[in-house]
Amino acid sequence: MKTEIICSGFGGQGVLTIGKFIAQAGMKEGKHVSWLPSYGPEMRGGTANVSAVVSDQPIASPIVSTPDILVALNQPSIEKFAPHIRPGGVLVYDTGMCPDGCKRTDIQIISAPISSLAKEIGSDKVVNMIAIGMVIGRTNVIKYESMEEDLTSFLKERDPDLLEKNLIAIKKGMELGKA
Amino acid sequence: MEVIATRPKSLRDVPFTYCPGCTHGIAHRLIAESIDEHGLINKMAGVAPVGCSVFAYKFFNFDMAEAAHGRAPAVATGIKRARPDMHVFTYQGDGDLAAIGTAEIVHAANRGEHISVFFVNNAIYGMTGGQMAPTTLPDMKTTTSPYGRKVDDIGYPIRVCELLDTLVAPYYIERVSLLSGPDIIKAKKAVSKAIQYNKEGRGFTFIEFVSTCPTNWGIEPVKALVWAKENMLPFYKPGVFRDKGAPE
Amino acid sequence: MSKVLMKGNEAVAKAAINAGCRLYFAYPITPQSELIEYMAKMMPTVGGTFLQAESEVAAINMVYGAAGAGKRVMTSSSSPGISLKAEGMSYLAGAQLPCVIINVQRGGPGLGDIQPAQGDYFQATKGGGHGDYRLIVLAPSSVQEFADMASEAFDLADKYRNPVMILADGMLGQMMEPVDFKPAKTDQEIEAMGHQHESWCIHPNQDGDLKHHHEINSLEIDPVVLEKHVTKLYEKYAQIEANETRHELYNINDDNEILVVAFGTASRVVRSAVDELNAEGKNIGLFRPITVWPYPYEELAKCIGPRVKQVYVFELNTGQMVEDVKIAVNGKVPVNFWGRVGGMVFTPEQIKEKLQACF
Numbered sequence: 001m002k003t004e005i006i007c008s009g010f011g012g013q014g015v016l017t018i019g020k021f022i023a024q025a026g027m028k029e030g031k032h033v034s035w036l037p038s039y040g041p042e043m044r045g046g047t048a049n050v051s052a053v054v055s056d057q058p059i060a061s062p063i064v065s066t067p068d069i070l071v072a073l074n075q076p077s078i079e080k081f082a083p084h085i086r087p088g089g090v091l092v093y094d095t096g097m098c099p100d101g102c103k104r105t106d107i108q109i110i111s112a113p114i115s116s117l118a119k120e121i122g123s124d125k126v127v128n129m130i131a132i133g134m135v136i137g138r139t140n141v142i143k144y145e146s147m148e149e150d151l152t153s154f155l156k157e158r159d160p161d162l163l164e165k166n167l168i169a170i171k172k173g174m175e176l177g178k179a
Numbered sequence: 180m181e182v183i184a185t186r187p188k189s190l191r192d193v194p195f196t197y198c199p200g201c202t203h204g205i206a207h208r209l210i211a212e213s214i215d216e217h218g219l220i221n222k223m224a225g226v227a228p229v230g231c232s233v234f235a236y237k238f239f240n241f242d243m244a245e246a247a248h249g250r251a252p253a254v255a256t257g258i259k260r261a262r263p264d265m266h267v268f269t270y271q272g273d274g275d276l277a278a279i280g281t282a283e284i285v286h287a288a289n290r291g292e293h294i295s296v297f298f299v300n301n302a303i304y305g306m307t308g309g310q311m312a313p314t315t316l317p318d319m320k321t322t323t324s325p326y327g328r329k330v331d332d333i334g335y336p337i338r339v340c341e342l343l344d345t346l347v348a349p350y351y352i353e354r355v356s357l358l359s360g361p362d363i364i365k366a367k368k369a370v371s372k373a374i375q376y377n378k379e380g381r382g383f384t385f386i387e388f389v390s391t392c393p394t395n396w397g398i399e400p401v402k403a404l405v406w407a408k409e410n411m412l413p414f415y416k417p418g419v420f421r422d423k424g425a426p427e
Numbered sequence: 428m429s430k431v432l433m434k435g436n437e438a439v440a441k442a443a444i445n446a447g448c449r450l451y452f453a454y455p456i457t458p459q460s461e462l463i464e465y466m467a468k469m470m471p472t473v474g475g476t477f478l479q480a481e482s483e484v485a486a487i488n489m490v491y492g493a494a495g496a497g498k499r500v501m502t503s504s505s506s507p508g509i510s511l512k513a514e515g516m517s518y519l520a521g522a523q524l525p526c527v528i529i530n531v532q533r534g535g536p537g538l539g540d541i542q543p544a545q546g547d548y549f550q551a552t553k554g555g556g557h558g559d560y561r562l563i564v565l566a567p568s569s570v571q572e573f574a575d576m577a578s579e580a581f582d583l584a585d586k587y588r589n590p591v592m593i594l595a596d597g598m599l600g601q602m603m604e605p606v607d608f609k610p611a612k613t614d615q616e617i618e619a620m621g622h623q624h625e626s627w628c629i630h631p632n633q634d635g636d637l638k639h640h641h642e643i644n645s646l647e648i649d650p651v652v653l654e655k656h657v658t659k660l661y662e663k664y665a666q667i668e669a670n671e672t673r674h675e676l677y678n679i680n681d682d683n684e685i686l687v688v689a690f691g692t693a694s695r696v697v698r699s700a701v702d703e704l705n706a707e708g709k710n711i712g713l714f715r716p717i718t719v720w721p722y723p724y725e726e727l728a729k730c731i732g733p734r735v736k737q738v739y740v741f742e743l744n745t746g747q748m749v750e751d752v753k754i755a756v757n758g759k760v761p762v763n764f765w766g767r768v769g770g771m772v773f774t775p776e777q778i779k780e781k782l783q784a785c786f
């Protein structure tokens with residue numbers, strides 16, 4: 001079983017972090033993972049994207065050209081990558097940031113006003129956690145428990161309030177993903 | 180018979196490869212004597228340049244590295260950082276230090292690298308046959324300035340001590356002359372002070388020797404000394420530019 | 428130790444420190460910035476030296492000094508910076524100084540771009556600097572292998588008194604994969620290692636006067652002597668060629684119809700295509716050289732099975748390693764080449780298309 005993911009958005013939206021959390025969680029579950037970012041000046045304010053692969057087998061190419069999952073946090077990301085999603089694959093996107101959405105009918109589309117939901121939870125920082133939750137809710141690429149474990153070890157001492165918000169955000173995302 | 184002068188221990192029993200009347204031998208001897216006097220022979224390492232003194236790695240009686248052209252201060256930095264318990268110096272000519280190696284000397288000085296640099300300025304490239312150096316005087320003829328150094332075209336000679344004196348880090352900067360007996364006695368004191376500061380780990384020390392090149396200047400050795408006194412010293416004035424260890 | 432998710436640039440830096448490297452001199456350049464930044468952060472915590480040099484040229488000459496002083500020392504850069512280091516690499520090879528140089532390749536020529544490429548193969552394996560010398564060149568294809576090569580590179584450098592280059596690329600530098608690190612050398616081990624080169628290196632006389640006069644040098648003005656020196660180097664290179672080639676075989680068997688050759692990260696993209704085609708019933712073998720100098724010519728020649736119709740080489744350049752492949756194949760079967768350049772990386776689909784056309 002191999003899952004190929006692209007996360008894409010504006011630089012600063014945390015799309016690289018989404019990929020990193022997924023790869024990290026996959027690694028903790030004993031899977032093979034890779035994380036390959038776009039790099040260079042385009043990251044500063046332009047579009048940024050990352051290819052993440054989670055697999056039971058050693059990963060040959062770390063480059064993802066036909067993703068199983070696309071997380072898009074802006075409209076240009078949908079234009080650029082959605083046409084390449086494998087039929088039957090998953091598109092997660094923020095309706096607040098992607099007004100035109102996606103016209104494909106042969107993929108599973110999960111959309112929500114992610115940025116607004118993050119504000120409701122109480123932090124702009126949890127946008128990427130809602131998106132990860134949406135991925136977890138719909139696919140079995142990683143487990144909620146791995147995310148919880150990872151976040152807890154990272155944030156428990158440093159910022160327990162943000163930890164709680166993150167976990168709420170993932171659960172919210174999972175509800176959306178399951179729907 | 181009483182022996183009143185002998186080869187310093189810090190020089191090997193190897194004949195110098197310098198031309199008659201050349202002052203490199205004097206500079207070598209002053210450095211070697213000072214290393215002996217400060218008891219550093221067993222902890223010393225030197226870096227030789229590219230130029231007439233390229234074979235300096237054979238002449239000094241401790242571990243030596245031969246550097247690429249201009250890179251001696253970088254090589255010395257590597258040795259000193261790898262072996263902080265050793266004392267390291269470079270020996271460089273004007274083409275090596277002030278042309279191709281300008282970046283290395285400026286930045287080693289700017290870091291306050293704990294090394295001593297001995298800079299022999301005779302206003303010409305000797306080894307390659309008398310080409311123009313960054314320190315060649317205005318209107319001075321060389322094989323690559325056959326009509327004289329035209330300052331409007333190629334710029335003025337670089338005064339390295341003055342240049343390095345604009346930096347904050349260097350500990351000691353002095354220009355001396357090797358053009359007469361009394362000058363050489365003064366030069367010895369400067370060299371000895373640089374080695375002493377090196378021994379004490381004070382910081383970056385820099386000695387410039389105003390020297391001659393009878394062969395490539397095309398002037399007999401004794402007349403070359405006179406020519407240098409009359410032409411070099413007014414432009415390259417000897418003196419202490421910086422001495423952070425001097426009594427207040 | 429459990430695995431850590433890490434960028435290649437950081438993983439190789441950490442592994443170098445674990446291998447006892449305590450001196451690192453470099454100049455910033457993309458896409459190897461994380462490497463120099465990691466060293467800046469971590470070297471002081473292990474009592475090591477990190478120095479950001481004024482130039483690539485100065486950095487490699489600082490390496491020359493520290494290597495001449497017999498200590499494990501490393502520098503890193505990316506393609507244009509490696510060109511600037513070329514002079515110093517020739518001197519290091521001439522003076523037989525052990526050190527490790529990492530090239531996180533980017534697109535060229537000239538300033539090129541900062542995306543992954545393999546255009547420095549010739550420079551790394553056929554010279555780059557002036558004169559008659561060789562670097563040992565290791566080409567990693569995963570972050571784990573990149574990290575593992577740090578200690579292997581230092582061991583080879585020390586064993587042969589020769590500079591060793593790790594030829595990576597921007598993709599490997601930037602990507603994160605799980606890494607298992609070898610245990611770090613202890614201070615005692617590093618101290619002991621620090622004495623291994625005392626028969627020739629710059630070091631203090633511990634007791635008494637004038638025990639040694641060592642010259643770190645590549646100058647031999649007498650042609651008779653220089654010829655002897657270069658011949659000695661040549662003999663050393665022959666020994667390295669005989670003992671140190673490394674390669675990886677993937678699905679090599681007597682029924683292979685096509686033999687594919689690729690190195691570094693490019694080989695992983697190629698492997699994806701090979702996997703897919705083999706799953707569809709084709710039989711394609713993949714040969715990956717791990718040392719690109721010395722090149723595993725004989726090992727590659729042995730992989731040309733009785734049914735192999737052709738050898739296909741894929742590189743992220745306009746065809747450089749393919750010349751070594753042709754030497755190995757020696758006319759037995761046709762050798763084909765396809766590559767992408769300018770920092771563009773081929774996709775498995777494109778490789779698959781090229782290979783399908785061979786059937």
